[in-house]
Amino acid sequence: MGRRLIRGLSGAAVFLVSVTLLSVRHRGAQETSGYPGLRERMLENPERRTHEGPEDSKEGGGTGQRDLQVHSLDKYKTEGNLTLGDVFVAVKTTKRFHQSRMELLLDTWISRAREQTYVFTDEEDDALKRRMGDHVVFTNCSTEHSHSALSCKMAAEFDAFLSSDQSWFCHLDDDNYLNPEALLKLLSSYSAMKDVYVGKPSLNRPIRASETLPNNQMKSVRFWFATGGAGFCISRKLARKMMPWASGKNFLSTSELIRLPDDCTIGYIIECKVGGQLLPNRLFHSHLENLQLIPTSDLMQQLFKTGAPVAVADLSTVKWTTAAGD
Incomplete structure (x- = not known):
């Protein structure tokens, strides 16, 4: 009985976490739907743009100029x-x-x-x-x-x-x-x-x-x-x-x-x-x-x-x- 209860609670927790993640992802998709490149970059590597320096931008063809980023x-x-x-x-x-x-x-x-x-x-x-x-x-x-x-x-x-x-x-x-x-x-x-x-x-x-x-x-x-x-x-x-x-x-x-x-x-x-x-x-x-x-x-x-x-x-x-x- 105890094992079934623990398994049930674990399953419920996994379900809630999954729903939360899907909700967050849905909101993010809505916010970036107008800028496809922005959305792709966020899913690919959300921190990459903020870590680039001026030299990356000066080259003009680097990833720094390809996609917009949402920042806090x-x-x-x-x-x-x-x-x-x-x-x-x-x-x-x-x-x-x-x-x-x-x-x-x-x-x-x-x-x-x-x-x-x-x-x-x-x-x-x-x-x-x-x-x-x-x-x-x-x-x-x-x-x-x-x-x-x-x-x-x-x-x-x-x-x-x-x-x-x-x-x-x-x-x-x-x-x-x-x-x-x-x-x-x-x-x-x-x-x-x-x-x-x-x-x-x-x-x-x-x-x-x-x-x-x-x-x-x-x-x-x-x-x-x-x-x-x-x-x-x-x-x-x-x-x-x-x-x-x-x-x-x-x-x-x-x-x-x-x-x-x-x-x-x-x-x-x-x-x-x-x-x-x-x-x-x-x-x-x-x-x-x-x-x-x-x-x-x-x-x-x-x-x-x-x-x-x-x-x-x-x-x-x-x-x-x-x-x-x-």
């Missing part, structure tokens, strides 16, 4: 209280969108975060200057939607942040709608004293590029990047490490090495030069997504939404009190 927030945990005043919000725009897009942003979320927000554009505009004062930066960059023009503005944003005393750099496009309080809540989960690069990749795989080397040589590199259309944020500590490739004219030179746009260049510098990594977050949203797929009950938790003026206008009518008021 303990590694990036913040210390102290973060305020909106610690965040430098850069909005990239162009003259032809000053009225159609910027007016909407100025009337909605920028009015809630004006002191933290700086607008970077290519041509002077008295009306915009009156509304933003010294928080509008006329970059003299080209008005073209080219790699060099986009990188020119990103370089101006990056240098302006480095000249400030804020702890976080967050980039947005002029068709992004920002939820300032949700952004603050997210950044409070991290420390600006850690290497943090958070955003949303537009691809479910790392992008491949060819890096130009001396003597007309080329090197294949692979890396993850956060799409600028969804917005992204970088900690000051990481930004300072990026300076040799991103400050001043260096950003344009680096962009020319891989012949890719500004957001790709940011990812390239962080993953291939500095040895950092993208931390994917699904609270960022780009024009590649459909707003209707986000449950209304979840809107107040989202950070950025993009999609040209129509999407921005739609969001401004939502009862999103943390960003646009009643």
